[in-house]
Amino acid sequence: MAAPRKYPDELRARAVRLYRESDPKPTIRKLVQQLGVHHEELRIRQAEADAGERADRPPTDMAAENRQLRKKVAELERVNAVLRSARAYFASELDQTRR
Template identity: 65%
Template sequence: MAAPRKYSDELRARAVRLYRESNPKPVMKRLAEQLGVHPEALRNWIRQDEADHGERPDQPSTVESEELRRLRRENAELKRANEILKAASAFFASELDPTRRRS
């Protein structure tokens, strides 16, 4: 389970909106201090918002990240199921083997 978020979604949205609507763009460190958040957190929020708006092709959007996370979980689950089926198959194959000596 993920750790609880330190900053609320409302604060994140407000911080990104303030940065985007400011002209000229404020220094992130100063804006972060005014909002009471860590400057690196603000920078990450802004980068993610830019990715979500298609302004950063080098970073996946939130939707893409969530889909990738879901697919990785599903892949791990399918691998576990496959290992269980392989073990069961080997067990039943050995039980049905006519050359196997019965005691």
């Protein structure tokens, strides 16, 4: 279960908007000091990626889909390992009855 959020989503969205609309851009550290929030809480770079302004990280929805697909791949790999073991076992059993 995820920890409860310390700051409301509205504050985070407003802080990201303030950063993006500022000219010249303040440093993130200065902005978070002014707002009194932790710098990791704002997720400015992620908001820029979600808006299509950054290519160095995937958007939030794509990252969530990737996590889901990785889980599915891991599950299918476990199933395949079990099936390979069962195939090897039954093949050895079949070999013994043919001799």
